[in-house]
Amino acid sequence: MKKIGFVGVGIMGKSMVRNLMKAGYELHIYARTKAKVEDVIAEGAMFHETVGDCAANVDAMISIVGYPKDVEKVYFGENGILDSAKEGTYVIDMTTSSPNLAKRIYEAAKEKGLHAMDAPVTGGDTGAKNGTLSILVGGDREDYEACHKIFEAMGTNINYEGGPGCGQHTKMANQIMIAGALSGVCEALSYAKAQGLDLQVLLDSVATGAAGSKQLDAFGEKIIHGDFAPGFFMKHFIKDMNLAVEEADDKGLDLKVLKQVLANYRTLEEDYGDLGTQTLIKFYE
Incomplete structure (x- = not known):
């Protein structure tokens, strides 16, 4: 596989595209706003006017978009990936999305002779930039093995999690862990500040x-x-936390810490949704 398609050239995606090009792949990209990807076009990525045209010209098609509704659109929409990719193409959704949607994509892809995987990532913008992402892959093991070199261009901790949807379930578990850990950091810093401690000394002391x-x-x-x-x-x-709560509820699990952290974040979303996850500290302020 030499030609890779990519949709979702944002904070994470742009670095992933660059690392794939560094690894020697020919990159074909689609973005709704061409002006936002002129830099990677100048670096050698080939721009396509539609997702479908991009998918039709590559050996593997990667997506990392915002929400499940965006995944649905790029795969099942008019001139989407599933309608446009040629038989034998590997289609890899790296968005954190619904495990059930991942299974739907897998089944639809199989009917068209395509190889589908759900492969969400963790490691943030720093991991994407440094090519050190953790990549959580669900689908058929032979497809995972066939695409391992592609994954190696973007990450260093690459694991096969199981059948379709298992990559997404692993990412849900990851996000549940983060919710508890980050809220703990914010609560500890809030406590230390209220007690008059030097916060930098605190970090140096406990890290x-x-x-x-x-x-x-x-x-x-x-x-x-x-x-x-x-x-x-x-x-x-x-x-992500909404998805995790839905999946937990479906199994009869009552994840109280996750639900509380989600509720805290929801109070901030309208004013701070476009800021980073660390903005949770605003809840305590």
Whole structure:
């Protein structure tokens, strides 16, 4: 496979496209607003006017868009990926989306002779930029193995999670862990501030002990310095937690911590949805 198609050239996607080009792949891209991707076009990516035209010209088609409704549109919509990709094409949705939608795409793709995988990622904009994403792959194992080199261009922790939808279920578990960990960071910093502690000294003191976490490393200093720039949009994290609650409820699980963190985020979404997940600290302020 030499030709890769890509839709969703945003904060994460742009870095992923660049890393695929660095690995020697010929990149074909689609974006609703061409002006926003002129930089990667100048670097060698080939622009297509429609998703379908992009999908029709590649060996593997990758999507990483915003919401399940966007996934639905690019796969099942008019001139979408499933209608346009040639037989034998690998179609890889890397959006964090619905496990049930991932299964629908897999079944529809199979009927058309396509190989579908759900492969959501974790690692944020830094992982995308550095090519160190964790990639969580659901689908057929032989398809996972066939595309492993493609995944290696974008990530370093690449795992086969199981059949269709299992990549998405793994990402749900990941987001549930983050919800608890990041809310813990925000509550601890709120407590320390109220007690008059030096927040930088606090971070230096606890980061390497039992309270240390990836969330503390990524966002502790950003929070104390008021840096709310998005590495991952709050509004997208809210979408992910909503999906996780729905999937948990479907199994009769009552995930109280997740539901509380989601409720806290929802109070902020209207004013801060386009900022980063660390903006949860605003709830405590």
